[in-house]
Amino acid sequence: xxxxxxxxxxxxxxxxxxxxxxxxxxxxxxxxxxxxxxxxxxxxxxxxxxxxxxxxxxxxxxxxxxxxxxxxxxxxxxxxxxxxxxxxxxxxxxxxxxxxxxxxxxxxxxxxxxxxxxxxxxxxxxxxxxxxxxxxxxxxxxxxxx
Amino acid sequence: xxxxxxxxxxxxxxxxxxxxxxxxxxxxxxxxxxxxxxxxxxxxxxxxxxxxxxxxxxxxxxxxxxxxxxxxxxxxxxxxxxxxxxxxxxxxxxxxxxxxxxxxxxxxxxxxxxxxxxxxxxxxxxxxxxxxxxxxxxxxxxxxxxxxxxxxxxxxxxxxxxxxxxxxxxxxxxxxxxxxxxxxxxxxxxxxxxxxxxxxxxxxxxxxxxxxxxxxxxxxxxxxxxxxxxxxxxxxxxxxxxxxxxxxxxxxxxxxxxxxxxxxxxxxxxxxxxxxxxxxxxxxxxxxxxxxxxxxxxxxxxxxxxxxxxxxxxxxxxxxxxxxxxxxxxxxxxxxxxxxxxxxxxxxxxxxxxxxxxxxx
Numbered sequence: 001x002x003x004x005x006x007x008x009x010x011x012x013x014x015x016x017x018x019x020x021x022x023x024x025x026x027x028x029x030x031x032x033x034x035x036x037x038x039x040x041x042x043x044x045x046x047x048x049x050x051x052x053x054x055x056x057x058x059x060x061x062x063x064x065x066x067x068x069x070x071x072x073x074x075x076x077x078x079x080x081x082x083x084x085x086x087x088x089x090x091x092x093x094x095x096x097x098x099x100x101x102x103x104x105x106x107x108x109x110x111x112x113x114x115x116x117x118x119x120x121x122x123x124x125x126x127x128x129x130x131x132x133x134x135x136x137x138x139x140x141x142x143x144x145x146x
Numbered sequence: 147x148x149x150x151x152x153x154x155x156x157x158x159x160x161x162x163x164x165x166x167x168x169x170x171x172x173x174x175x176x177x178x179x180x181x182x183x184x185x186x187x188x189x190x191x192x193x194x195x196x197x198x199x200x201x202x203x204x205x206x207x208x209x210x211x212x213x214x215x216x217x218x219x220x221x222x223x224x225x226x227x228x229x230x231x232x233x234x235x236x237x238x239x240x241x242x243x244x245x246x247x248x249x250x251x252x253x254x255x256x257x258x259x260x261x262x263x264x265x266x267x268x269x270x271x272x273x274x275x276x277x278x279x280x281x282x283x284x285x286x287x288x289x290x291x292x293x294x295x296x297x298x299x300x301x302x303x304x305x306x307x308x309x310x311x312x313x314x315x316x317x318x319x320x321x322x323x324x325x326x327x328x329x330x331x332x333x334x335x336x337x338x339x340x341x342x343x344x345x346x347x348x349x350x351x352x353x354x355x356x357x358x359x360x361x362x363x364x365x366x367x368x369x370x371x372x373x374x375x376x377x378x379x380x381x382x383x384x385x386x387x388x389x390x391x392x393x394x395x396x397x398x399x400x401x402x403x404x405x406x407x408x409x410x411x412x413x414x415x416x417x418x419x420x421x422x423x424x425x426x427x428x429x430x431x432x433x434x435x436x437x438x439x440x441x442x443x444x445x446x447x448x449x450x451x452x453x454x455x456x457x458x459x460x461x462x463x464x465x466x467x468x469x470x471x472x473x474x475x476x477x478x479x480x481x482x483x484x485x486x487x488x489x490x491x492x493x494x495x496x497x498x499x500x501x502x503x504x505x506x507x
Binding site: 079 | 149150152154155156159160162163164166167169170171172173174175176177178198256343441
């Protein structure tokens with residue numbers, strides 16, 4: 001029995017091949033395959049090629065189940081840059097790959113937990129709509145946390 | 147700003163942050179503030195943050211400092227203690243009175259609420275015993291305290307049960323079922339996860355901490371057998387779980403005492419790796435690994451008040467974040483009040499007792 005291969009297409013129109021039984025770790029892909037057999041190319045318009053390459057690398061891992069937990073942790077640790085992790089977390093969220101999403105979000109949380117407010121805004125691309133007075137009120141109320 | 151992150155991703159990341167960071171990040175922008183203070187987020191954070199960060203809360207009454215000490219231990223290889231928590235109350239031993247005071251305390255957000263006195267006073271019976279339970283009711287999205295008071299001298303009298311709901315801030319009487327023939331109740335320390343420390347300054351105080359809907363109290367039935375009494379925080383109904391009939395009958399105070407390895411200890415908790423956290427004879431915390439049959443001491447011999455050691459899972463929550471600040475027990479006041487002096491006389495008395503225990507056998 002030959003293994004069935006799926007083709008995934010990134011936002012920038014690059015094609016990636018992956019064996020179907022590995023690809024269906026993603027609940028989103030599994031549902032697509034179930035619905036229409038997914039004989040042709042599966043477009044992923046929100047995932048860029050660099051991130052998709054990472055996701056494919058993750059899905060292709062050959063880890064024993066008891067080492068999987070450590071592997072996922074190491075996998076995200078090696079990509080310690082916040083922008084990369086955010087892309088990876090977003091792709092894992094879209095594709096519904098729970099373990100990868102958990103690990104990537106946890107890594108981001110760990111990196112930003114001691115950030116200043118300004119650093120957080122920059123890292124997560126948030127616009128500041130707080131007046132200095134409002135900021136001060138919260139700071140005064142929870143002085144111990146600052 | 148270009149290329150904003152989807153809200154769904156932001157929520158996933160924030161729900162994995164410690165409470166302290168979340169409290170600061172309320173200032174990041176308006177939508178984060180409303181997210182962090184919402185019920186949905188509170189529940190999601192409780193699950194997402196605590197699962198990968200297992201910890202334990204240990205409480206004991208240390209005589210050298212003449213006060214309760216709360217420490218959080220990491221559930222890792224070394225079982226390392228992290229810095230202490232500043233508890234809202236610093237009562238010295240001799241002031242452990244019969245005051246009807248119950249405090250709800252959430253160390254993760256440093257908020258505490260002193261409950262109004264219950265309907266049934268502590269002074270009603272000379273030997274009144276209290277069992278306090280705490281839990282979260284998923285149905286009404288509310289935190290509840292259950293207080294069971296019973297007569298330690300005349301066991302035939304019915305226990306008085308009251309429930310406090312945080313949203314309404316009042317105590318309410320609940321009928322104790324007639325068919326539950328209760329003789330002696332001891333609180334069960336094992337079926338819960340920590341959310342908020344609950345304590346009372348009553349001298350026979352037993353406090354329990356929990357998040358689970360089901361609240362379990364171990365009880366000795368009148369017909370000289372043990373069973374587990376259950377209390378459901380949502381339906382507010384009592385139930386009973388039978389235990390094996392051949393369970394040897396021990397004095398009630400020995401119910402939780404177990405022989406592990408060469409020690410006679412009290413099993414306080416089972417860790418995630420299945421090590422047992424036990425209390426050996428002198429109030430020391432020890433870790434017992436069943437595979438290697440190996441004991442690890444985690445704490446030096448400290449002199450503490452008998453029967454004050456308490457261990458439960460420590461789980462952070464944003465509960466009470468919106469609570470009014472407690473005027474009587476403000477954090478600042480507590481910091482000031484940390485008087486390091488201890489009572490020589492009472493210390494000598496407990497030291498004597500402690501040494502007798504140590505060399506007595």
